[in-house]
Structure formats: C-alpha cells, structure tokens
Amino acid sequence: MKTKEFFDTLRAAPDKRLLFVNSEDEPVHSGYHLTEIKAVSYDTVDCGGQTNQWSETVLQLWVPEEADDDFMKAGKFARIFDSVRASVRLREDADVRIEYGDDNFFPSVYDVCSITADADTVRVLLEPPRTTCKARDRRTAGVQAATCCS
Numbered sequence: 001m002k003t004k005e006f007f008d009t010l011r012a013a014p015d016k017r018l019l020f021v022n023s024e025d026e027p028v029h030s031g032y033h034l035t036e037i038k039a040v041s042y043d044t045v046d047c048g049g050q051t052n053q054w055s056e057t058v059l060q061l062w063v064p065e066e067a068d069d070d071f072m073k074a075g076k077f078a079r080i081f082d083s084v085r086a087s088v089r090l091r092e093d094a095d096v097r098i099e100y101g102d103d104n105f106f107p108s109v110y111d112v113c114s115i116t117a118d119a120d121t122v123r124v125l126l127e128p129p130r131t132t133c134k135a136r137d138r139r140t141a142g143v144q145a146a147t148c149c150s
Helices: 003-011 074-087 134-140
Strands: 017-021 033-045 051-062 095-100 108-117 121-127
Touching (some): 003 074
Antiparallel strands (some): 095 108
16 A cells, blocks of 8 residues: 555544554554654665665554553544654655554564544554565566576
C-alpha cells in the first residue's frame, strides 16, 4: 500500500480507533506510540546483476511499559505524520511499512496488507515481509534475465 493511500484512509475516519493486527487478528497492544517516521531509499543489485531502486515510508510503533488502555485514533496518527512529514523526504508513492515487535509480533518491518473500517475501528492488517529472487521473478514474468542464483 502506498503512503498517500494509507494516510488518506486514516484522514477519512479521524474519530475511529486505529488497530494494527496480525493474520490471527491479534492487535498491537493498546497505548502504542508512533515513535519514528522514516523515509527509506534502497539502491540495490540483485543476483541477476540488475540494479533496483525504490523508496519506503517506515512507521515505527512502540508500546511503553505503562501503556494506557486506549487505542490511538486514526486522526491523531495522521496528524502526527502531517506535523513531521516536511522534516524528512517522504514520497507519497512509496510503499508504507510498519516496524514493530512484541509478544504477538516478531520484531520486523511489516507490509500493510489491507485497511478496513467498521463503525468505530480502522483495522490495518500487517503481513510479515517475504524474500524473493528478483532475477527469477523477471524470468517468470517473461523478461529474460542474464544470470540467476538458481
């Protein structure tokens, strides 16, 4: 999911509780904080010798030991983002990722799989990251790769 789409969805539901959940519908603990916003740029070379460039927006969540029982509202989360976005070079077309770890979530940078809303809640489904072989993926898609690791 792109950064713009993610925050447009939150801005459209400012008074709803914002829950980040895993595939078992277990949420990030209430009382979480948005502790860091990162504009990440990648410049890589894959096993087929092709260079790749892309950007991501990484939103780091953290739960303090003395966390309260309330989930942050979607509007507050968006306002925090809006208040600092000019401080880093964020791209609205960058994929958004959520960095988090606790008892239910292995510490990682998660993909945003989907966002759904009901009467009082915006639910962000997080998916663990996956690795792949870009050279093989290009070959599978019909693009000839010069070499490949497999």
